[in-house]
Amino acid sequence: MRAVFASALDRDDPLRGLEIGERPEPEPPAGWTVVSVKAASLNHHDLWSLRGVGLPEDRLPMILGCDAAGLDEDGNEVVVHSVISDPDWRADETFDPRRTLLSERHQGTMAEKVAVPRRNLLPKPPELSFEEAACLPTAWLTAYRMLFTRGGVVPGSTVLIQGAGGGVATAATVLASAAGARVWVTARSEDKREQARKLGADEAFESGARLPERVDVVLETVGEATWAHSVRSLKPGGTLVVSGATTGGAPPAELNRVFFQQLSVVGSTMGTRDELERLIRLCVEKDVRPAIDRTLPLDQAREGFEAMLTGKFIGKIVFTV
Numbered sequence: 001m002r003a004v005f006a007s008a009l010d011r012d013d014p015l016r017g018l019e020i021g022e023r024p025e026p027e028p029p030a031g032w033t034v035v036s037v038k039a040a041s042l043n044h045h046d047l048w049s050l051r052g053v054g055l056p057e058d059r060l061p062m063i064l065g066c067d068a069a070g071l072d073e074d075g076n077e078v079v080v081h082s083v084i085s086d087p088d089w090r091a092d093e094t095f096d097p098r099r100t101l102l103s104e105r106h107q108g109t110m111a112e113k114v115a116v117p118r119r120n121l122l123p124k125p126p127e128l129s130f131e132e133a134a135c136l137p138t139a140w141l142t143a144y145r146m147l148f149t150r151g152g153v154v155p156g157s158t159v160l161i162q163g164a165g166g167g168v169a170t171a172a173t174v175l176a177s178a179a180g181a182r183v184w185v186t187a188r189s190e191d192k193r194e195q196a197r198k199l200g201a202d203e204a205f206e207s208g209a210r211l212p213e214r215v216d217v218v219l220e221t222v223g224e225a226t227w228a229h230s231v232r233s234l235k236p237g238g239t240l241v242v243s244g245a246t247t248g249g250a251p252p253a254e255l256n257r258v259f260f261q262q263l264s265v266v267g268s269t270m271g272t273r274d275e276l277e278r279l280i281r282l283c284v285e286k287d288v289r290p291a292i293d294r295t296l297p298l299d300q301a302r303e304g305f306e307a308m309l310t311g312k313f314i315g316k317i318v319f320t321v
């Protein structure tokens, strides 16, 4: 079957190991099933994998992709929840120390077919296209959990979202706006700021700009480049939710400000099956849709990876099968 996969790892030149070609069809173990993929979306996670972060050499070749929407073995339209926990794990799946995402230990979604645990399938509502549904399981689910589960955002909260053009950030902008929050974003370019306003941001600032006032919650996925600004932008008692560190994971911690302003620094990772179910319902009921930068056939996936590597995109990049 056709697939997009990593055949080599390179920290500095991640696209060197990116291949599009033939891979064997999946053979599902007991309790697993096979989904015929209609659409899969690209995440920064796929670039990390190609750099060798979370993907050791001995697991290559590895089909990339965490997210998919497609048809199950009975022809039902489904969305794949990418967090695979131990079959005996009964609590929040994201707290399972042995959890894994598709494309880390098991072959990923950027292929004609993918094997997944049966319990990781959710019905795709007819209101969402396969392309839209394929955006939800990683970037959108992460944004949902950051805002509502971990960040405690409520109607009227002021939320700052760093790096507005990204997949998680565009999702957070749309979701926070739909939830009645006041949404402020930062982005490095005016076209991304303009796009963020169209998606629902009330104000869009240059990265690092002084804000008119301090905010209740900051959503941080950029890391070193924006961390100090995030800490300084919070009200006393505010909450910084972090789920990613694209530009580096070891900024100065700003400890004096953290304790003196009594800030909460909260980690967040992916989301549960229940949260994905609620997110899907929210999209349908409130007519919320993912911002898709471009849709490409699987065979042209390299163009999408290049756009993500150079930052020349806004929102989600989707591959169709």
Ligand SMILES: NC(=O)c1ccc[n+]([C@@H]2O[C@H](COP(=O)([O-])OP(=O)(O)OC[C@H]3O[C@@H](n4cnc5c(N)ncnc54)[C@H](OP(=O)(O)O)[C@@H]3O)[C@@H](O)[C@H]2O)c1
Binding pocket: 043, 044, 045, 048, 138, 139, 142, 162, 163, 164, 165, 166, 167, 168, 169, 186, 187, 188, 189, 192, 207, 221, 222, 225, 226, 243, 244, 245, 246, 247, 268, 269, 270, 308, 311, 315
């Ligand atoms: N923990 C989890 O479960 C989880 C889930 C999803 C994602 N993540 C992580 O979160 C991060 C974002 O993921 P994503 O898929 O949304 O990635 P993405 O779509 O590639 O977005 C990255 C964004 O970071 C911003 N950025 C990059 N370099 C920057 C710099 N030097 N200065 C300021 N901003 C910069 C850019 O914003 P602008 O160009 O708009 O300024 C860019 O749009 C990744 O590191 C990813 O691994 C973690």
